[in-house]
Amino acid sequence: MRILVVNSNTTPSVTDRIGAAARAVASSGTEITAVSAPFGLPLIVTRADWLAAGPATLAALAQHRGRYDAAVIACFGDPGLDAAKELLDVPVLGISEAAFHAASMLGRRFGVVSFTAALRPMFEECLAHHGLASRCAGFRMGPAFSGDPGTVAEDRLDLLAALCAESAEQDGAECIILAGGPLAGVAPLLQPRVAVPLVDGTQAAVRLAEAMAGLMPRHPRAHRARTLTGFAPEVAGLYGA
Amino acid sequence: MRILVVNSNTTPSVTDRIGAAARAVASSGTEITAVSAPFGLPLIVTRADWLAAGPATLAALAQHRGRYDAAVIACFGDPGLDAAKELLDVPVLGISEAAFHAASMLGRRFGVVSFTAALRPMFEECLAHHGLASRCAGFRMGPAFSGDPGTVAEDRLDLLAALCAESAEQDGAECIILAGGPLAGVAPLLQPRVAVPLVDGTQAAVRLAEAMAGLMPRHPRAHRARTLTGFAPEVAGLYGA
Amino acid sequence: MRILVVNSNTTPSVTDRIGAAARAVASSGTEITAVSAPFGLPLIVTRADWLAAGPATLAALAQHRGRYDAAVIACFGDPGLDAAKELLDVPVLGISEAAFHAASMLGRRFGVVSFTAALRPMFEECLAHHGLASRCAGFRMGPAFSGDPGTVAEDRLDLLAALCAESAEQDGAECIILAGGPLAGVAPLLQPRVAVPLVDGTQAAVRLAEAMAGLMPRHPRAHRARTLTGFAPEVAGLYGA
C-alpha cells in the first residue's frame, strides 16, 4: 500500500519529521511518501492560514495523483480535507480527524494537551467540526509562547508532562492527544512519564488510512467536471475531471 | 457609507442580480459596489467549490481594499468569511450568516426553504457553523433539480409558496429564509403569498453590514505579516501586511 | 427613523444613561426616545424580577405605540421580548439578544465579562435562550459585590480590564461583551486598555434595530384579539387589537 503524507506548510524540516513519525508506525507492506505543500505558508496558525493552506494541500495531492492508495493531510486543522474527500477516489484523512477518532476508540474520554493556550480556539473549532466534542474531557494548555516552535516540545517537556498528569487526574482523561504541529513525534519521549496512552495525530492517521484503504477500494466520485480558473493547473485538474 | 458586495462566483449576470437586491434595501447614504470574483468557478455548489471560492473572494476584497467601509460575501455558504474577518479592518458579513441572524431577531423560530433537497447538507453545515441550529424550525426543500438555475425561482414559484406554507403551518416557522443563490431577489415576488416574513440573505447582509460599520469603526487587526506564495498578488498582499 | 428605547426598570438615572449611549451610535437620521418602565421595580436582578418587568416593559411599548419604527428593550435578560415580538408590528430587539448577535458577527468566539459572578446564571440562561452558546468562549466574572451598582463600573475598572485580558488570552475571545446594566456605556472608557473589540448591548441594539426596521417594514401580526383583565389598560390594549 502507498500512502501520501502531505505537510500543508512549505517547511521541509517539518516534512521530514512528519515522514519519520509516519514510517515508525506504518505496516510492513506500506510505503510512505512525505511531501511539502508546493506553495503557501511556512507555518499554519490562523483561520486565514487554513484557507490558504487548502489549495496548497490540494495541489500536493494533485501532483502525486494516481501514485497513492490513501492520503494523509498532516497539519492540525485539516486544511482542504472536506474538498479532498470529494475530489479524490481514495481515502483521505486529516491528522486532527484521525487523532479524535483514534482517541475515541481507545477510551471513553480523551484529553487534549498542547504547549500554548493560543491554539485552543483552533483545536476547539476543529473538534466541533468533526463532531466529537462530547468525548473530550477537557483541554490543558501552556501559557503564551513566543519561542522556536521547532524546539518547544523539548523546551516545555516538563510542562507537557505536568499538563498530561492534570488531564488524567483532574479531567479523567483515559487517553491524551498531543495536539499541534510542533508536538509531532514527541509522544514516545513523553509516554514513559504519563499514565495513560498518548495519541500522535500523524501516526493515528497513517494507521487509519491503511484501514480505510482496505475497507473502501478505489471508487469513482460523483464529482462533475468544471472549469476552475486562477489556480495552479494541477488544482484545476482536480476539478476538471 | 460604502459597501462592497462580492459575488463569489464569476458569473456577471448573478452579480448584477445581487447588486440590484442590495441597492433596494440600502440606506439612502449608502453606496453599493457589486463585483464578481476575479477567478474561480461560475457556480458554487460543493464543498470543493467553497474551498476554491475562498481565495477568489479574498482576491476581490483585496482588489478594492480601502474603498469600502464594510463588505458582504454574497454566496450561500460564506466562502472565505472567517479569513476575511481576520484579515480586514472593516466588518465583513456573509449572506447566510446574515440571513440566520436577521431571521433569529425577527422571531423565535425560522424556517429554511429552497427549491431542491440537494442543497440541504450545505445549508445545514453552514447553519451549524454559525451556531444557530436550535433556532431553526426545519427545512422544506423541493425535489431533485436539473434545469436552469437562472429561472428556477420563477419556474418553481408555486412549489416555493407551498413549501413556505408547510414551513409556517407544520413546522411553526415565524419567518422564512429563502436559501440558495438562485432564489436571490425572489422574496418580494413571493411575500404576498406567504403569511410570515421572508428573509433574503443579500438584503439582510447589507442592512447588518451598515449596522456593524457604525458600531465598530475601522480598527487594526492583530494579524502578523507573512509571505504567502502561489496566490494572486492581491491575496498575498492581505497576508503580507 | 424613530427608535423607542425602554429601560425595563423604574430608575430615571439609568434611563438617562441608556439614552445617551443609544444616541452616541444612532445614524444621523435616527431619533432616539428613551423611557423608563411606568411601574415595576427599580432594579431587575432575579427571575422573579424578569417576570414582573415583562408587563412593565409592554406597558411602555404600548404607551408610545405608533410613534416609533423599531424598539429596544434595554435590560439585560430582555424581559417581555418574546411577547413584544408577537404583539407589535415593528421590530423589537433586546440588548442581550443584540449583544450576542453583534458579537457573533464580529468574530467566531465572543467572551462575556461582568463585574460579579452572581449575574452569571442569568446571562447563561439568556444566552441559551437566544441559541448562541456555542459561539461563547467563556465567562469571566468578578467576585461577589455589595456596593453601589451606579459606580461599580468605575470602581472595578481595573478588574474589568484584567478580566478582559483573561478572556482574550486564556479563552481566545475575539471580541467581548460587557454584560449587565451597570456596565452600560463603559466600553469606550475600557476599549483603549483591551486588545479586542468591546460590545455594548444598548449600542448594538440601536444599530441592529435600524437595520431590521429597514429590512422589514411595518407589517400586520397574526395576533388574534382577546380580552385581558387585571393589567393596565395600555397592556390590555395590546392584546385587544
Next chain:
Amino acid sequence: MRILVVNSNTTPSVTDRIGAAARAVASSGTEITAVSAPFGLPLIVTRADWLAAGPATLAALAQHRGRYDAAVIACFGDPGLDAAKELLDVPVLGISEAAFHAASMLGRRFGVVSFTAALRPMFEECLAHHGLASRCAGFRMGPAFSGDPGTVAEDRLDLLAALCAESAEQDGAECIILAGGPLAGVAPLLQPRVAVPLVDGTQAAVRLAEAMAGLMPRHPRAHRARTLTGFAPEVAGLYGA
C-alpha cells in the same frame, strides 16, 4: 398534605376538570384545592399569553399563601414557574415540567402527542427550557384545528389513538405525554387503546409535588424584599417579604 392547583387561565370549567384529575391520583392524606387565575386570559396559547399568565398565576399563589404545602401550576407552558420557585418557600411544580420528568422516569424515550400542530412550537420551547429534549422520541400532532377546545379530546379521540400508535411504533416511544390543556383527563379514556403508558401532566404534577414536599420541608428562600409597583397587592406582597 395540602396542595394548591392553580389553573393559569380564568375559565372555571377548566379549573373543575383539572381539580377532578388531580383528586383522582392524590394520596389518601392529600387535600387538593383547585383555583382559577384571579385575572388574565380565558385561554393561554401564545408567548404573549404566557407572559400575562405569569403575574396572574403568582396572584393566585399569593392569595392562598400559607395554606398549602406544595403547589401545581396547571397550564401547559408553566407560566410563572421560575418566579414562583424563587418567591415561595414550598415546592411549586408545573404540569409540563412534571410530565417531562415523570415520562423520563417511566422509560428512556417518551413521545409527545397532541391534537394540533399549532401547539408544537410552544411544547418544543417548553421541553427545551426544562432540558429534556434528548429524551423525547418525537412529536405527533394532528392538523390545524378551529373547533371547540372543550370537546376536541372526544372529537379527535380516534386521531389521538392513531397518533399514539405512530409514536410508539414509528418513533419508539416507551411512554407518551398527552400534551395541552384540552387533553387533560383524557388519558384514562385513551389508555385501553394504547400499548404504552400515557402520562397526564396534572396527575404527574400532583404526585411529584407530594414527593417533593416530603423531601424538602418548608424552608426560607434567599429572596430580598423589594417594592413592586403596578401589580395587584398580593403579587407585590410576594416581592415585599
Next chain:
Amino acid sequence: MRILVVNSNTTPSVTDRIGAAARAVASSGTEITAVSAPFGLPLIVTRADWLAAGPATLAALAQHRGRYDAAVIACFGDPGLDAAKELLDVPVLGISEAAFHAASMLGRRFGVVSFTAALRPMFEECLAHHGLASRCAGFRMGPAFSGDPGTVAEDRLDLLAALCAESAEQDGAECIILAGGPLAGVAPLLQPRVAVPLVDGTQAAVRLAEAMAGLMPRHPRAHRARTLTGFAPEVAGLYGA
C-alpha cells in the same frame, strides 16, 4: 406501599445505611425493605464494575419479585436500571436518576459536589445518560482520595462545606446533589452549613418511587419470554416470563 431498595454491592453495612436514609423520608404508609446484591462486588467504582453490578441488581429484584410496588436501585450510576425498567411491571428508579430529576424540580441549576475528582467521569456519564446535563451548574470535587470510604464523609466534612459554598456562589447552583455512595446520609449533617437545599439520591428516589407507583399502577410489560443461560435462575426467570 412496599418499596424494595437494592444496594447493588455486597457490603451489608452500606445496605443498613441506605435503609436508614430511605426510612427517614418514606411516607407513613410506606414499608421499606433494603437488601444487598446477592453476589458481585463489595464496591462499585469503574465501568467494568457497573457491568457486573447489573445482573447482581437484577437478581435482587428477581428474588423479591411480587413483594414490592416500586423499587430503588441504590448505587450511584444506576446499574441494571434500563433493563429493570423493561423487565419489571412496577416502577424502578435509580438514585442518580432520582437525584438529577429532584434537583431539576427544586431549581433551575443544580450543582454536583463530591469528595474526590476521581468520580467525576462516572457522574458526568450518568448525567449525560439521563439527559439533564444542561441543568447542571458544574461539578465541585475534592482531591485524590485513598482513605476509608466508610468515614470519608465525616473526615472531609469541612471540605464538602467549602465545595458547596463554591458551587452556590461561583457556579450559581440553586440546589446541590451530594453524589457518590460514601456521602449517603450526610446531607442532614451538612445542610445547616449550606445556604441552598441539599439533595440525597436515596431519599429522592424513595419519594419519587412512591409518586410513580401511585401514578402508574402495576401493568404488564411487552417483554417477550426468552431462554437465558449462564445466569442465576432468578435472573433467567425475569427473561423467561
Next chain:
Amino acid sequence: MRILVVNSNTTPSVTDRIGAAARAVASSGTEITAVSAPFGLPLIVTRADWLAAGPATLAALAQHRGRYDAAVIACFGDPGLDAAKELLDVPVLGISEAAFHAASMLGRRFGVVSFTAALRPMFEECLAHHGLASRCAGFRMGPAFSGDPGTVAEDRLDLLAALCAESAEQDGAECIILAGGPLAGVAPLLQPRVAVPLVDGTQAAVRLAEAMAGLMPRHPRAHRARTLTGFAPEVAGLYGA
C-alpha cells in the same frame, strides 16, 4: 496479527457469517478467530438483552485471553464494550462504534439504513453513546417485521435499496451504514445498486482493530484486582488480575 471476533449471542450460524465477513477484509497477515458467546441469549434485541450479553461477551474475551492482539465485539449495540476496554490490555472495538467512526472518516454525513423501525431506538442510543449523532444525516428504516431474521436481508433487498436511495437523495448521506445483525455481509450484494459507499460494521471493526493494535501495543491497564462473585470463573478472572 491475531483478532478475536466475538458474536455476543449464542447462535453458531450467525458466528459463521460474521467470521466470513471479517476474513473478507482482513489484511493478509491477520488471523481471524470467530467465537460465539459461551452463554446468554440466541438473539440480542432489547436493553435487557444488552445487559445479559455484557458478561457473556466478557466471558468469551476471557476464555481466549492472551491469544489475540485485538478484539471485535460483533453485536450491534456493543454489549460489554466499555468494560472490555477497561479490563483488557489490547484494543477492543464494537461493530457499531467502528461503523460510526469509519463512516465519519468516509464523508461528512452518513445515513443509517435498516430493515425495521423497531431497531431505531437502539441505534439512536448507541449513536448518542459514541458521540457522533451530529454526523448522522438521518435514519431510513423499513416497517414492522415478524419474519425470519436469517433471511430478511435477502427478502427485503429491494426495500433496502430504496431506503438507501432516499438516504442519499433526500437526507444527503455521503455514505450509508447498513445497521443491525441480520444485515451483516449484505453490503457487497447491495453496493452495485447504491450510489454512495456502504459500510458494514463487522468489516469496519476488523480494519480499525488492525489499525489500533499497530498504534497502541499491548500495555498494562490501571485496573485494580477485586474479588467478583456469582459470575463464571473466566469473568471473575478478568476482575481478579
